[in-house]
Amino acid sequence: xxxxxxxxxxxxxxxxxxxxxxxxxxxxxxxxxxxxxxxxxxxxxxxxxxxxxxxxxxxxxxxxxxxxxxxxxxxxxxxxxxxxxxxxxxxxxxxxxxxxxxxxxxxxxxxxxxxxxxxxxxxxxxxxxxxxxxxxxxxxxxxxxxxxxxxxxxxxxxxxxxxxxxxxxxxxxxxxxxxxxxxxxxxxxxxxxxxxxx
Numbered sequence: 087x088x089x090x091x092x093x094x095x096x097x098x099x100x101x102x103x104x105x106x107x108x109x110x111x112x113x114x115x116x117x118x119x120x121x122x123x124x125x126x127x128x129x130x131x132x133x134x135x136x137x138x139x140x141x142x143x144x145x146x147x148x149x150x151x152x153x154x155x156x157x158x159x160x161x162x163x164x165x166x167x168x169x170x171x172x173x174x175x176x177x178x179x180x181x182x183x184x185x186x187x188x189x190x191x192x193x194x195x196x197x198x199x200x201x202x203x204x205x206x207x208x209x210x211x212x213x214x215x216x217x218x219x220x221x222x223x224x225x226x227x228x229x230x231x232x233x234x235x236x237x238x239x240x241x242x243x244x245x246x247x248x249x250x251x252x253x254x255x256x257x258x259x260x261x262x263x264x265x266x267x268x269x270x271x272x273x274x275x276x277x278x279x280x281x282x283x284x
Contacts, residue, residue, distance in 0.1 A: 108183060108184045192222070196223065238280060250267060
């Protein structure tokens with residue numbers, strides 16, 4: 087499924103240098119490479135005042151790429167949930183003119199965007215770049231549970247166990263696609279499961 091065909095999905099750009107003294111980077115997995123690409127165009131002292139929050143993912147790659155930039159602050163998180171308290175504290179103490187850069191998976195970008203907007207960061211101060219997996223963050227419309235890194239269609243809810251059709255409707259508020267029971271009439275009817283969101 088082409089990303090352009092989903093009207094509700096946010097449009098992502100390419101990270102670019104922004105003027106200002108305070109720069110906060112939040113990335114996961116291949117999002118580190120988007121930051122590295124931006125760094126290649128940045129003045130030598132650009133990262134001297136930057137704060138980087140990075141969630142490497144299962145394979146643990148790319149942390150060394152970001153550490154080599156020598157940011158003023160570097161935080162390595164195991165998951166977005168574990169990094170969220172640090173992000174919220176950083177946003178609460180942010181100075182006027184903070185520039186926020188979000189790079190990586192759609193789930194990370196959506197959740198970090200939500201936290202930033204909730205903290206009062208102006209959306210014009212936020213840049214995004216999608217890199218890496220197209221795995222979806224899915225909310226079950228039945229139990230309201232969130233299942234991370236969904237790659238199949240249909241997918242099983244990790245909370246209630248229902249088999250869900252992963253709809254192309256993206257909720258910006260939840261930073262998730264909606265999943266609805268695909269076999270509500272007859273639970274024994276199980277359509278083929280295919281990996282479609284890589």
